[in-house]
Amino acid sequence: DTQVVVIDENNIDEKAKEALKKAGQILLDGGLVAFPTETVYGLGGDGRNPDSSKKIYAAKGRPSDNPLIVHIWQVEDLYKVASDVPEAAIKLAKAFWPGPLTMILNKSDLIPLETTGGLETVAVRMPSNKIAAAMIKEGGGFIAAPSANTSGRPSPTMAKYCIEDLDGKVEMIIDGGQVGIGLESTIVDLTVDVPMILRPGYITYEMLKEVLPEVSIDKTIIDSNSKLKPKAPGMKYRHYAPKGELTIVEGSQEHVLKYINEHAAKMQEQGHRVGVIATDATATFYKADVVKSVGSREDERSVAHGLFRILREFDDEDVDVMYSESFDTNGIGQAIMNRLLKAAGQHVEHV
Ligand code: TXA
Ligand code: MG
Numbered sequence: 001d002t003q004v005v006v007i008d009e010n011n012i013d014e015k016a017k018e019a020l021k022k023a024g025q026i027l028l029d030g031g032l033v034a035f036p037t038e039t040v041y042g043l044g045g046d047g048r049n050p051d052s053s054k055k056i057y058a059a060k061g062r063p064s065d066n067p068l069i070v071h072i073w074q075v076e077d078l079y080k081v082a083s084d085v086p087e088a089a090i091k092l093a094k095a096f097w098p099g100p101l102t103m104i105l106n107k108s109d110l111i112p113l114e115t116t117g118g119l120e121t122v123a124v125r126m127p128s129n130k131i132a133a134a135m136i137k138e139g140g141g142f143i144a145a146p147s148a149n150t151s152g153r154p155s156p157t158m159a160k161y162c163i164e165d166l167d168g169k170v171e172m173i174i175d176g177g178q179v180g181i182g183l184e185s186t187i188v189d190l191t192v193d194v195p196m197i198l199r200p201g202y203i204t205y206e207m208l209k210e211v212l213p214e215v216s217i218d219k220t221i222i223d224s225n226s227k228l229k230p231k232a233p234g235m236k237y238r239h240y241a242p243k244g245e246l247t248i249v250e251g252s253q254e255h256v257l258k259y260i261n262e263h264a265a266k267m268q269e270q271g272h273r274v275g276v277i278a279t280d281a282t283a284t285f286y287k288a289d290v291v292k293s294v295g296s297r298e299d300e301r302s303v304a305h306g307l308f309r310i311l312r313e314f315d316d317e318d319v320d321v322m323y324s325e326s327f328d329t330n331g332i333g334q335a336i337m338n339r340l341l342k343a344a345g346q347h348v349e350h351v
Contacts (some may be wrong), residue, residue, distance in 0.1 A: 001168070001169065002166070002167050002169070002170055002172065002173055003127070003171065003172045003173070004030045004172075004175055005023075005174055005175065005299060006159075006174075006175045006176075007019060007020070007174055007175070007176050009036070009129060009130050009131050009177070010130075011171075012131070012134065012196070012272060016131075016295040017134075018136050019174070020131070020134045020174075021138055021249050022172070023035070023139065023164075023172055023174060024135060024137070024138025024139040025138075026047060026048050026171045027044060027138075027140065027143065029114060029235045030045070030046065030051055030052050030138060031045070031055075031057070031170075031172075032044065032045050032056060032059060032138075032169070032171055032172075032173040033045075033135065033170060033171060033172045033173070033174065034053055034148040034159075034170050034172070034173040034174065035132055035135050035145075035148075035176070036106060036129055036132060036174060036175075036179055037071075037127040037129045037132045037145075037179065038098050038099070038100055038128050038129045038179060038180045038181055038182070039100045039179060039181045039183060039184050040148070040155035040156060040179055040184055040201070041146065041147065041156040041158075041159065041179065041225065041271045042143075042146040042158055042182075042183065043056055043059060043060060043146055043147070043162075043166065043170065044136075044139070044144065044145040045086055045143070046068040046139060046143065047071075047111055047115050047142040047144035048110055048111065048112070048115075048142050049100065049112075049163060050112045050113075050114035050115070051287055052115075052144065053114040053144055053245050054190070056144060056145075056146065058178070059117065059169040059170060060149070060150060060151050061083075061106075061150055061151045062146065062154075063151075064114075065115070065117045065233055066095035066146075066234045067117030067118075067119055067123060067233060067234075068114070068115055068116070068117045068123070068124065068144040068145065068146050069123040069124070069125050069144070069145060069146065069185075069245075070122055070124050070125070070133065070138065070139060070144050070268060071117065071124075071125055071126070071127055071136050071142075071143045071145055072124060072125075072126050072140055072142060073136040073137045074126075075093050075097060075126065075140075077141055077142070078093065078126075080108060080110055080125065080142075081105070081107065081108055081109060081110060081111055081122055081142065082105035082107065082108055083106045084104075084105070084106055085105065085260040086105075087116050088106060088195055088212055089103055089190050090162070091212065092188065092211060092212070095279055096203055096207075097126040097128075097129055098128035098133065099124075099126075099128045099203070100127075100128075100185040100186060100202045100203055101182075101185055101186050101188065101203045102123050102124065102125040102185045102186065102187045102199075103123070103126065103187075103188055103190050104123050104124075104187065104188065104189040104191055104198070105122060105124060105190055105191060105320050106120060106121055106122075106191055107119075107120055107121055108122075109281050111142070115144045116210055121189075121191050123187065125185055129176065129179075129180075131174060133246075133336075135174065135279045137291075140150075147184060147215045148161075148162045148165065148166060149161065149165050150165040150166075152240075153240065153312070154240040154242055154307075154309075154311045154343075155183075155184055155308055156209040156308070157178060157179045157182050157305070157308050158172055158178050158309070159174070159175035159177075160175070160281035161312060164284070164325035170187075179325070180305075181201075181301075181304060181305065182305035182306065182307060182309070182331075183201055183307065183308070183336070183339060184199065184201060185199075185201050185202070185203075186200060186201030186202065186203040186204075186208075187199040187201070188208065188215075193207070194214055194216045195214070195215050195216070196215070196216045196217065196218055196231065197215065197221065199221070199234075199235060199332040199338070200221055200320070200335040200338050201321060201330060201332075201335045202301075202304065204236075204331045204332055204335075205217060205334065205335065208337065213334070216234070218230060218231045219340055220335075221267070222329070239257055240308070240311055240339060240342055241343065241345070242311050242314055242315055242317075243315045243318070244275055244319040244320050244322040245320065245321055245343060245347075246322040246323075246324060246344040246345075246347065246351070247323050247324070247344060247348070247349055248323075248325075248326050248341065248344050248347065248348045249323055249325065249326060249348075249349050250342060250348055251271075251326075251349070251350060251351040255351045256325055256326075256351060257285055258351075259351040260276055260288075260323045261285075261286060261287050261288075263323065264288040264323065265287065266319045268288075268289070272320050272321045273289045273290075273317075273318060273321070274288040274290075274293070274319060274321045274322070274323070275287050275289065275290040275292070275314045275319035275322040275323075276288045276290070276291045276292070276301070276311060276323050276324070277292060277322065277323070277324035278291055278292065278293050278294070278305070278325060278326065279293055279294060279295065279296060279297050279325055280296040280297075280329050281296070281297065283324065288323075289317075289319060290317045290319055292310055292313065292314070293306075294306040294307055294324075295307075299337065300309060300327065300331065301325065301332060303318075304332055304335065304336055304337055307336060307339060307340065308339075311343055324344070326340075326348070328338070
């Protein structure tokens with residue numbers, strides 16, 4: 001059975017400490033714990049234990065060639081996970097850890113191939129969420145964790161979504177409330193000559209460029225028509241596929257409104273139930289069965305924060321056709337569009 005414990009990140013009292021100790025013991029014994037981070041909830045197991053990693057793949061229903069991220073709680077443990085730590089990694093750790101940045105490095109013998117999906121490289125991240133940090137420490141310091149969703153569903157931003165996906169499959173779920181960011185960490189590969197972004201996130205290209213002289217971006221992230229294989233194995237899967245067929249509509253606000261309302265009406269006539277992903281300023285102008293605002297364009301972090309929740313909510317609304325507004329790809333917009341395009345199976349209408 002799965003035990004659910006509630007912990008307030010800003011008040012880790014004696015009771016919470018006891019629960020975190022228990023979580024640590026579960027992890028050390030080879031069990032699984034879902035826990036909050038500042039990005040999304042993670043599904044944790046001991047990253048040094050091959051059997052724990054196998055359990056994670058089974059609980060998620062995830063292909064075992066898709067490597068896990070090893071979470072640490074102190075920077076010095078980077079040297080235990082990686083066989084060599086380049087200057088760039090030290091700079092990035094200083095600038096962005098603890099926080100939503102994952103680095104790919106050559107792995108040490110501490111981390112088995114079961115955790116890295118058979119790769120000689122390892123993904124490492126030091127989360128800033130205090131519950132996560134305390135749990136990692138109690139659990140031995142090296143917690144392998146993918147996002148805590150069933151493979152193919154949006155990453156969980158609240159504990160209730162972990163319960164939906166993982167109840168009965170993990171020993172414990174720690175409910176630490178809503179996550180702060182809402183999209184998964186930025187992944188940077190440091191095993192290549194020029195550091196390369198493999199997955200965009202809250203730490204943007206622009207932010208990385210302030211710390212490193214050169215940064216490149218995996219082409220498959222920006223070019224939706226690219227036939228190349230993404231460099232992060234997990235990025236090749238169609239994540240977050242909503243139940244409804246999603247189309248992203250790009251153009252001026254006026255044209256987008258007109259296009260979506262006309263097509264929504266047509267689809268409704270044909271018997272479909274239609275949903276629209278709008279923004280705060282436009283939501284009242286759409287006519288469809290379900291219209292939800294994902295956030296405000298004036299603060300794109302609010303859009304990042306709402307995206308996965310909205311996608312799950314639309315699944316519960318049983319809409320079978322969905323339209324979404326589009327977002328600029330500057331700053332965090334790149335991460336928003338990367339996830340939205342995946343949800344839409346790259347289907348964009350330019351109007
Ligand atoms: O914010 C996050 O990163 C969350 C929280 C829980 O920390 N975790 C997360 O894990 O998003 P996951 O498993 O859903 O995504 C990990 C991604 C996958 O696309 C995987 O292919 C890639 O990281 N990855 C892991 N190890 C890698 C490696 N050695 N080389 C290239 N890509 C790697
Ligand atoms: Mg994931």
